Amino acid sequence: xxxVIVSSPYVAPGNSLKRLMIQVIVALLPGTIAYAWFFGPGVxxxxxxxxxxxxxxxxxxxxxxxxxxxxxxxxxxxxxxxWLFALCLPxxxxxxxxxVGMGFAMVAGKHLYGGxxxxxxxxxxxxxxxxxxxxxxxxxxxxxxxAVSGQTLxxxxxVAYSFGSVDIGQWDALSSATPLDQVKxxxxxxxxxxxxxxxxxxxxxxxxxWEWIALWWFVGGVxxxxxxxIRWHIPLSLLTAVMSMALLFYLIDPAIYxxxxxxxxxxxxxxxxFFIATDPVSAATTDLGRIYYGLMxxxxxxxxxxxxxxxxxxxxxxxxxxxxxxxxxxxxxxxxYGEK
Amino acid sequence: xxxxxxxxxxGLWRNNVALVQLxxxxxxxxxxxxxxxxxxxxxxxxxxxxxxxxxVSLIRDFVRNEVRLPVFVLIIASLVxxxxxxxxxxxxxxxLVLGIFIPLIVTNCAIIGRAEGFASRNPVGPAALDGLMMGxxxxxxxxxxxxxxxxxxxxxxxxxxxxxxxxxxxxxTITLNPDYGGFLLAVLPPGAFFGLAILIVAKNWLDLRPAExxxxxxxxxxxx
Numbered sequence: 001x002x003x004v005i006v007s008s009p010y011v012a013p014g015n016s017l018k019r020l021m022i023q024v025i026v027a028l029l030p031g032t033i034a035y036a037w038f039f040g041p042g043v044x045x046x047x048x049x050x051x052x053x054x055x056x057x058x059x060x061x062x063x064x065x066x067x068x069x070x071x072x073x074x075x076x077x078x079x080x081x082x083w084l085f086a087l088c089l090p091x092x093x094x095x096x097x098x099x100v101g102m103g104f105a106m107v108a109g110k111h112l113y114g115g116x117x118x119x120x121x122x123x124x125x126x127x128x129x130x131x132x133x134x135x136x137x138x139x140x141x142x143x144x145x146x147a148v149s150g151q152t153l154x155x156x157x158x159v160a161y162s163f164g165s166v167d168i169g170q171w172d173a174l175s176s177a178t179p180l181d182q183v184k185x186x187x188x189x190x191x192x193x194x195x196x197x198x199x200x201x202x203x204x205x206x207x208x209x210w211e212w213i214a215l216w217w218f219v220g221g222v223x224x225x226x227x228x229x230i231r232w233h234i235p236l237s238l239l240t241a242v243m244s245m246a247l248l249f250y251l252i253d254p255a256i257y258x259x260x261x262x263x264x265x266x267x268x269x270x271x272x273x274f275f276i277a278t279d280p281v282s283a284a285t286t287d288l289g290r291i292y293y294g295l296m297x298x299x300x301x302x303x304x305x306x307x308x309x310x311x312x313x314x315x316x317x318x319x320x321x322x323x324x325x326x327x328x329x330x331x332x333x334x335x336x337y338g339e340k
Numbered sequence: 341x342x343x344x345x346x347x348x349x350x351g352l353w354r355n356n357v358a359l360v361q362l363x364x365x366x367x368x369x370x371x372x373x374x375x376x377x378x379x380x381x382x383x384x385x386x387x388x389x390x391x392x393x394x395x396v397s398l399i400r401d402f403v404r405n406e407v408r409l410p411v412f413v414l415i416i417a418s419l420v421x422x423x424x425x426x427x428x429x430x431x432x433x434x435x436l437v438l439g440i441f442i443p444l445i446v447t448n449c450a451i452i453g454r455a456e457g458f459a460s461r462n463p464v465g466p467a468a469l470d471g472l473m474m475g476x477x478x479x480x481x482x483x484x485x486x487x488x489x490x491x492x493x494x495x496x497x498x499x500x501x502x503x504x505x506x507x508x509x510x511x512x513t514i515t516l517n518p519d520y521g522g523f524l525l526a527v528l529p530p531g532a533f534f535g536l537a538i539l540i541v542a543k544n545w546l547d548l549r550p551a552e553x554x555x556x557x558x559x560x561x562x563x564x
Contacts, residue, residue, distance in 0.1 A: 108534075134524040
């Protein structure tokens with residue numbers, strides 16, 4: 001690699017944190033658009049609501065802590081956390097669900113630990129797990145993709161749904177389990193996987209719609225890698241761990257263990273690998289540590305999916321790995337040049 | 341320190357077992373999912389504290405210093421066993437709800453702490469008063485934390501009051517909003533930690549506030 005030497009004067013690049021966050025938002029766009037394409041504009045409503053609540057809670061707690069409000073709000077870190085959080089929610093969620101989640105994410109997950117840069121846990125995942133544990137009914141009401149049900153809620157209907165001004169019952173026919181949920185339930189009833197996957201909910205490799213969305217998250221992830229917003233260690237080791245565990249058990253018994261491709265393309269593995277696990281604050285900071293961190297999350301995702309109580313396990317896996325980060329970092333410090 | 345108003349203030353507020361000394365947190369965090377559970381365990385702890393402080397104070401001149409701790413533990417364990425049997429006989433349903441936490445009162449650091457730190461050095465009167473006030477302070481925090489978690493977690497107040505006060509108390513149960521779906525986190529262990537932390541913040545805030553005014557700290561309102 002040749003480096004062009006330029007003589008002074010130099011122009012300092014802008015706020016680097018802000019640029020980093022804008023890169024992440026750009027990378028999130030294709031996947032979000034694909035998500036809305038398959039499941040309707042409810043996703044956009046969720047993202048918008050989450051951003052509004054995140055900024056409001058962030059502004060309130062910054063005032064309480066007597067910190068400058070505007071510079072922190074415009075670094076877009078709260079926007080990215082809100083966006084990722086909203087993508088984890090079911091497509092249609094009541095507004096108070098988003099508010100409670102963002103409140104815990106911003107206040108308890110981020111600012112009670114000292115704000116951006118000091119939080120040991122990924123704030124978006126803290127908010128999501130609080131909701132998953134507290135509101136199991138709202139958090140498991142998922143909807144069918146348009147390709148299966150033939151219709152999705154319009155933008156106006158999605159907004160009305162979020163603010164509870166319509167009777168939710170009329171859309172009961174559109175609600176459905178996620179593909180991962182369906183597989184888990186089916187295996188519990190001793191139905192072989194091939195038979196479970198005959199349902200229209202399932203596509204070629206993963207779930208209908210879900211597999212394409214995963215592809216667009218992958219495209220966004222590659223963009224992040226090219227722009228050097230994230231490094232390759234965490235996504236690669238995470239995906240490797242999920243795929244190799246899935247392959248091992250798939251080879252042992254393909255009737256009860258889904259294929260590696262199904263695990264890769266359903267749920268939140270791809271977005272988790274590129275966008276959630278790579279949070280620069282709560283992830284491991286050494287190169288070797290990042291590989292261990294990714295391997296740990298990947299294996300935990302598979303363990304939770306197959307033997308755990310929840311159909312998907314990104315959030316729990318990331319939070320558990322967050323807890324191990326100080327230990328991982330301590331044991332993986334690179335050798336200083338010239339020392340033994 | 342033996343002045344009775346000092347003992348009262350110290351037990352209820354300034355040295356509150358739960359909010360300042362942070363003792364007995366295991367039962368405090370585990371059983372306070374409702375007001376009734378909190379009050380039930382609070383009263384059992386209060387009775388243990390008063391009796392153990394009284395007895396320890398009575399025998400303080402006859403027990404050799406070297407063996408005092410085993411003797412205190414024996415006294416407290418006997419008292420807790422008596423209270424457990426009494427609750428089994430009188431409030432069987434509440435006894436079932438509180439379960440292991442009634443025998444575990446024996447391990448509550450607040451009780452051995454008061455026996456060692458206060459009752460073994462003071463005459464019977466102040467010792468019994470200290471037990472009463474420390475116990476009341478603990479009871480108040482248990483009830484308050486139970487109420488906080490019950491309102492947020494279930495949207496009710498005084499649910500299952502009949503367990504403690506008989507069938508007539510069923511009317512005591514207040515449902516604040518019948519449409520409220522509940523917020524499970526408040527009932528689960530994290531809710532206990534968050535709730536206790538909020539109460540400690542509130543107490544510290546109340547304590548620090550008069551420091552800005554010319555008012556002396558002693559003029560604080562008593563109780564919680």
